[in-house]
Amino acid sequence: MVCRCENITAGELRACARDAGADEMNRLKALTRVGMGRCQGRMCGVAAAEILAQATGKPIDQVGRLRGQAPIKPIPIHLQTQATAAHDTPAEATA
Amino acid sequence: MTTTTRVIDADVAIVGGGIMGASAALALRRKGVGVVLLERDLCGSRSSGINYGGVRRQGRPVSQLPLAQRAHEVWADLPALIGTDGEYQRSGHFKIGRSEADMAALEAYAAMSRDFDLGLQLISGTTLRERCPWLGGRAVGGSLCPDDGQANPRLVSPAFALAAKRAGAQILERTPMTSVEHDGQLFTVRSGTTVAVRAPVLINCAGAWAGALAAQFGEAVPIHSGHPAMAVTEPLPFFMHWSLGVEGGGIYCRQVARGNLVLGGGAGVALDADRARSERSAIATLAVQAVELLPALKNAHFIRTWSGTEGYLPDRLPVLGKSHTTPGLIHGFGFAGAGFQIGPGVGEVLAELARDGRSTTPIDAFAIERFHPTTVADVASTAAAH
Numbered sequence: 001m002v003c004r005c006e007n008i009t010a011g012e013l014r015a016c017a018r019d020a021g022a023d024e025m026n027r028l029k030a031l032t033r034v035g036m037g038r039c040q041g042r043m044c045g046v047a048a049a050e051i052l053a054q055a056t057g058k059p060i061d062q063v064g065r066l067r068g069q070a071p072i073k074p075i076p077i078h079l080q081t082q083a084t085a086a087h088d089t090p091a092e093a094t095a
Numbered sequence: 096m097t098t099t100t101r102v103i104d105a106d107v108a109i110v111g112g113g114i115m116g117a118s119a120a121l122a123l124r125r126k127g128v129g130v131v132l133l134e135r136d137l138c139g140s141r142s143s144g145i146n147y148g149g150v151r152r153q154g155r156p157v158s159q160l161p162l163a164q165r166a167h168e169v170w171a172d173l174p175a176l177i178g179t180d181g182e183y184q185r186s187g188h189f190k191i192g193r194s195e196a197d198m199a200a201l202e203a204y205a206a207m208s209r210d211f212d213l214g215l216q217l218i219s220g221t222t223l224r225e226r227c228p229w230l231g232g233r234a235v236g237g238s239l240c241p242d243d244g245q246a247n248p249r250l251v252s253p254a255f256a257l258a259a260k261r262a263g264a265q266i267l268e269r270t271p272m273t274s275v276e277h278d279g280q281l282f283t284v285r286s287g288t289t290v291a292v293r294a295p296v297l298i299n300c301a302g303a304w305a306g307a308l309a310a311q312f313g314e315a316v317p318i319h320s321g322h323p324a325m326a327v328t329e330p331l332p333f334f335m336h337w338s339l340g341v342e343g344g345g346i347y348c349r350q351v352a353r354g355n356l357v358l359g360g361g362a363g364v365a366l367d368a369d370r371a372r373s374e375r376s377a378i379a380t381l382a383v384q385a386v387e388l389l390p391a392l393k394n395a396h397f398i399r400t401w402s403g404t405e406g407y408l409p410d411r412l413p414v415l416g417k418s419h420t421t422p423g424l425i426h427g428f429g430f431a432g433a434g435f436q437i438g439p440g441v442g443e444v445l446a447e448l449a450r451d452g453r454s455t456t457p458i459d460a461f462a463i464e465r466f467h468p469t470t471v472a473d474v475a476s477t478a479a480a481h
Contacts, residue, residue: 006353020257027137030144030249033353038329038398070372074329074396080382 002051003044005037010051017055025064028052038074041066098288103265105131107449108284108294110272110308112138114248114435115427116300117255117266118169118442119449121176124262126450131292132256132264133284135271139252142302142403143435147325147347147359148248149338150436151188152213153240154204156412158460159437160211165456166440167242173251176439177258181251182352188243189227189337191234191388192219197342201238213240229334231387237342245338245349248435255442272301275308277421296449298425303406304368305414305428309463313420316466317409318429322363322402324377328395330354339388346384356392358385363402371402405432408466415441415461417448425449426463 002010012032022028025035025048034048035041041048045066053060107123109116112134123130132138150170152163174180192198198219205215218226219236260266270286275297277283282297299308306318331354338349346360360381363373378400385392408414411431418424425448427441434441444454 020253024137027140027253030140031253036399038396040399069399069401070375070378071397071400074398077328077382077386077395077397078393080379080397081386 002047003034003037005039005044006033008032008034008044013048013051014055017052022052023056023058023063025049025052025066029066035066040069100285100288100291102291102293103131105129105265105292105294107131107296107298108282108292109133109298109300110275110284111300111302111305111428112256112266112268113141113143113300113302114139114252114255114438115143115302115430115441115445116298117143117252117259118439119298119300119427119445120259120264120266120442121255121262122442122446123449124259124264126446128446128450130259130264131294132259132266133270133272133286133290133292134256134266134268137253137268138256138266139249142405142432143252143438144249145325145401145403146248146432146435147323147357148245148349148435149188149340149347150183150246151240151243151338151340152211152436153188153208153215153238153243154190154340155433157207157211158412160208161456162437162440162444162458164211164440165443166437169439169443170246170436177251177254178261179250179254181246181254183244183246183251184352185242185244187337188240188340189218189237190240190340190342191230191237192342193233193235195235198236200342201236205238214242215240227335227337229389229391231390233387239337243338245351246435247351251435252438255439272308275311277312277423282423296423296425298427298445298449300427300445302428303404305406305426309414309426312418312424314418314426314463314467316414316429316463318406320365320368320371321405321407321432322365322371323359323405323432324361324363324373324381324400325357325359325402326373326378326381326397326400327358328356328392329398331356331391331395334391335389341388346381346388348385348388356389356395360384365404369404371404373400373402405430407431410465413441413461414463415444415458416454416463417452419462419464419467
């Protein structure tokens with residue numbers, strides 16, 4: 001088990017590299033969900049990169065890394081609503 | 096220097112491996128047409144792969160509904176076509192009204208789209224509360240399209256490219272177009288000195304970046320990039336089948352089978368021409384709207400935010416059809432953040448245009464000429480002058 005948030009095994013990652021040709025971390029993530037759970041890859045990212053490097057025969061620095069996406073850790077939605085009030089942001093989106 | 100450029104001859108060259116280009120490649124292969132597709136990154140890695148995942152006909156302009164209906168039939172057959180269901184579900188799309196004026200607008204849309212048999216149902220009052228006890232108090236009703244739904248774009252869009260490849264298309268990833276020429280008969284599309292693709296037909300599916308190619312052939316269009324603010328929660332106990340939107344816009348939300356809620360609304364910010372992200376104030380606004388729409392989200396967490404780069408024309412309609420200046424050039428871009436559902440239908444239309452020169456689905460509203468007002472007499476006199 002590599003990704004404990006999303007229950008993704010090493011075998012699933014290797015199969016994705018083999019069958020779908022994933023050779024880069026963000027493609028591996030998109031196709032398998034590795035790193036898409038609560039930890040956002042903080043726990044599993046490095047292990048997944050090593051498995052992908054081994055499966056593709058590439059050096060680990062050439063399989064990329066998971067794209068950094070805010071927030072750094074899960075944030076409660078109600079804190080965000082308070083942030084809005086504190087910063088006096090208009091309550092209606094423009095789109 | 097002894098650089099050997101790989102030269103590939105094809106019936107059709109496609110620039111752009113999003114859902115439009117990839118589904119066009121697949122549709123062409125199913126007609127037995129030789130296709131080479133150039134994608135500068137990985138297929139389906141931009142807006143086609145990271146969008147909200149709404150598969151929605153409801154709310155589209157009537158001019159798009161024939162295309163949307165055509166795509167609807169393709170979606171029904173997705174596993175047979177691309178080898179995965181891509182988590183596609185006809186789970187229903189519910190467009191919420193928050194005032195009597197909103198309800199009147201939803202009713203007007205239902206009347207206007209009646210010929211297309213979307214099966215819209217207006218729901219309000221006690222029926223609304225019975226059917227969706229999770230909905231916040233500001234909603235007074237809404238319009239349900241039971242056969243609309245949702246899918247996972249990060250699976251569906253790359254799968255179209257993979258299916259096209261299996262069907263015999265040459266899919267060249269990490270191969271950016273660096274130049275294109277037309278000698279009157281053939282287009283030559285180059286990626287540096289690596290590849291040159293020669294084909295009598297060229298399809299421009301370069302999304303938010305398609306304007307440069309159109310401009311090179313004398314068809315500059317006022318395209319600009321938009322960046323939706325998107326966020327996802329951790330998995331929550333499943334409570335909602337419908338994909339939600341709001342009349343007048345503002346927020347949209349769906350719950351995937353895994354339990355996560357995917358939300359979007361408002362605008363992110365561009366980092367550069369290729370990248371964008373959601374920033375804090377947009378996410379804070381989204382949070383306020385999310386809790387108002389679905390009070391149970393109050394104690395949920397956002398685990399990730401993102402954005403992307405989408406092409407918009409001023410009238411929010413795509414450019415889809417043959418070039419007005421260059422025989423063999425076909426455009427399909429600028430889907431204004433609403434291309435995912437119609438993508439597979441667009442692919443079929445592009446394949447028809449490439450092979451037969453005409454589409455069996457009406458697309459006149461999307462002609463590129465709408466940005467270049469000229470009379471037939473002008474065109475005739477220009478042609479005569481040459």
